[in-house]
Amino acid sequence: MKFEHASENRLALLPVGVATRHLNQAVLSGAEPPAQVALLRAATVIADPSVRWNTAPVRELLDQAMARFASDRTDADPWLAPRLHATLRLTRSEASDKDLWAYLAMVVAPDYVTWRHLPVVGEDARRTPVVQASRFVGGSSVQAFARLWWAAEMCRNGADYRPVEAACGNQDFLNTALRLGIMDHRPTALAVLRVMENLAASDAPRMGDQLNALCKAIGIAGSTLMYEIIGPxxxxxxxxxxxWIDEADSAPPVAWDRLPDGPADGTAPTASVDTLTRLFEDINAHLGRLRDRGRTSVPLG
Structure with missing residues (x-):
């Protein structure tokens, strides 16, 4: 029986435990690439012959992101997230496999991980800056590529990726709101986004603090309010x-200067998004009154 090694030209599954063992100081600082030969030997080939597992389109996408956003790395997130999602046409089950993202981060694009997440060196930098290991092998809310794919999956409205741009364009939303379990509910995610956009349009002071407080309050309230019932x-x-996934074999590469189309698998009901938006606006107004009174707790009942 012939044993087939993974290839850098095709995505594969790299056990997170193996990847973690290769995350030394040199790799995390970007001084050296991970040990490619050892990682390829440890990876499991994906048998599906579809072109959606080819690494070249992903690699080209990441190179383009680094070239476009060299002056502000965070601006790469809203550009990359919808295009990564439309390039990696995955089911949620496939995307939940941490070994897939570990391979992408460790073998295909470790340079992108360090480029995007390496801390900026301060004037008094006595320690070599390093990327957090979780950016290579962490969960879906922190791993460099998984967090963008899942942000796109949770915030797209059917084929429309415009909400994804708004979500990933705000680091507070990307780093806080998307970690909430309630954001798996599409009307909830879209309603929180709408409240965030309303805050931005009104030039709300300390918007990041307000958004973080709102997300915390919505998470607490969600334990009793059942958003799936209020906004089905x-x-x-x-x-x-x-x-849409099967069309990957014939689909052209995603465009750089316009949003791609996602799967036309249905949109969130407008009435549900409207209802939840009003509810979250009320919660935010309540929080504002508490702040005006100088209170720090978040009673909602």
Whole structure:
């Protein structure tokens, strides 16, 4: 029986435990690349022959992001997230495999991980800056590529990626709101985004603090309010999603200067998003009154 090693030209599955053992100081600082030969030997080949597992389109996408956003790395997030999602046409089950993201980070694009997440060196830098290991092998809310793919998956409205740009364009939303379990509910995610956009449009002071407080309050309230009942969603059209995934073999590369189209698997009901937006606006107004009174707790009942 012939043993097939993973190839740098195809995505594969790299056990997180193996990847972690290769995250030494030199790798985390960007001084050296991970040990490619050892990692390729440890990786498991994905048997599916579809072109969606080819690494070249992803690599080109990441090179373009680094070239475009060299002056402000955080600006790469809203540009990259929808395009990464539309390039890596995955089911949620496939995207939940941390070994896939470990391979992408360790073998395909470790340079992007360090470029995007390496701390800026201060004037008094007595320690070599390093990337957090979780950016290579962490969960879906922190791993360099998984967090962007899942942000796009949770915030797209069917084929429309415009909400993803708004979500990933705000680091407080990307780093705080998307970690909440309630954001798996599409109307909730879109309603929080709408409140965030309303705050931005009104030039709200200390918007990051307000958004973080709102997300915390919504998370607490969600334990009793049942947002799925208040703003019900419709089940996605799995057939449309799978058809979109199958089209990867014939789809052209994503465009650099316009948003791609996601899977037309259904949009969140407008009435549900509207209802939850009003509820979250009320919660935010309540928090504002508490702040005006100088209170720091968040009673909601």
């Amino acid at each position: 969603d419709e089940l996605p059209d799995d057939a449309e999603l799978l058809a």
